[in-house]
């Protein structure tokens with residue numbers, strides 16, 4: 769993988785991570801259940817770690833995150849007031865969709881980088897991130913199904 773492609777990929781990852789931070793952060797005040805609030809806080813910290821790592825990688829390559837607008841716009845997703853209008857169920861569904869996007873992008877990268885020894889360290893970290901995203905998604909799926917069970 770050449771450096772230009774790598775920078776582009778890392779920047780795309782960064783945007784989705786920034787969006788995830790934004791997504792979980794913007795819902796904190798409207799969550800009523802303190803347990804769920806803690807979950808979102810914890811998810812947010814994880815996404816922030818992912819963001820920081822990606823930013824550091826780009827710095828080490830002599831460049832930056834190159835963000836030209838709010839992450840939700842760049843990611844083509846909803847945020848802020850629009851989220852307040854969503855039911856908890858729909859927020860979980862959005863969480864599942866966003867996490868799916870993250871899982872997919874990391875998975876694709878790891879597959880592409882498999883035969884490139886230069887990327888093996890980066891790949892390992894992104895694989896860890898993918899596990900985090902899978903965990904987030906699993907939580908949303910589980911809690912969505914609990915909501916669907918109780919309201920059926």
Ligand SMILES: [Fe+2]
Nearest residue numbers: 785788815818
């Ligand atoms: Fe993440």
Ligand SMILES: [Fe+2]
Nearest residue numbers: 788867901904
């Ligand atoms: Fe996530």
